[in-house]
Amino acid sequence: MKAGCSIVEKPEGGGGYQFPDWAYKAESSPGSRQIQLWHFILELLQKEEFRHVIAWQQGEYGEFVIKDPDEVARLWGRRKCKPQMNYDKLSRALRYYYNKRILHKTKGKRFTYKFNFSKLVMPNYPFINIRSSGKTPACGAEWF
DNA sequence: CTCGGAAATC
DNA sequence: GATTTCCGAG
Numbered sequence: 287m288k289a290g291c292s293i294v295e296k297p298e299g300g301g302g303y304q305f306p307d308w309a310y311k312a313e314s315s316p317g318s319r320q321i322q323l324w325h326f327i328l329e330l331l332q333k334e335e336f337r338h339v340i341a342w343q344q345g346e347y348g349e350f351v352i353k354d355p356d357e358v359a360r361l362w363g364r365r366k367c368k369p370q371m372n373y374d375k376l377s378r379a380l381r382y383y384y385n386k387r388i389l390h391k392t393k394g395k396r397f398t399y400k401f402n403f404s405k406l407v408m409p410n411y412p413f414i415n416i417r418s419s420g421k422t423p424a425c426g427a428e429w430f
Numbered sequence: 431c432t433c434g435g436a437a438a439t440c
Numbered sequence: 441g442a443t444t445t446c447c448g449a450g
Contacts (some may be wrong), residue, residue, distance in 0.1 A: 320440085320442080320443090322442070324442090325441085331439075366444090367441085368443095368444070370444090370445085371444085372445095373431095373447095374431095374444065374445095374446095375443085377431090377433095378433090378434085378443085378445085379442080379443055379444075381433065381434070382434090382442080382443080384433090384434095386442095391432080391433095393432090396431065397431085413446075
């Protein structure tokens with residue numbers, strides 16, 4: 287009997303949510319879909335307990351920095367029961383998100399990625415205001 | 431470190 | 441279809 291994969295959820299609120307729960311909402315579909323990587327990343331970013339391993343980058347909305355790639359990979363591997371998970375493998379899954387338009391990469395900075403909320407928010411909350419700047423990036427435009 | 435193809439797995 | 445694993449190139 288194997289039971290080393292117990293998902294322990296923390297019903298604690300960090301205190302200041304950056305995102306509504308639509309982002310972290312687990313798959314309640316009857317199809318038993320496993321959690322996607324970007325859901326998991328958002329879940330970690332939501333909690334202050336993990337801010338030593340991953341945290342939002344101040345200045346850009348949706349940008350985050352992975353401080354401890356090994357720790358993030360370890361937690362991700364625990365969730366997926368993949369003890370041999372590494373940042374190399376995790377980042378590869380992240381790289382596949384580039385084509386899915388879910389994630390972007392901030393070049394120049396190490397371990398720095400950015401969520402593409404133009405694609406994430408629209409199908410859920412098309413009325414959320416990303417940035418109150420006079421600049422409105424079109425679909426496909428750079429977010430720099 | 432970062433990118434991306436390919437095979438394999440679920 | 442999404443993710444994992446392996447690996448060569450930059």
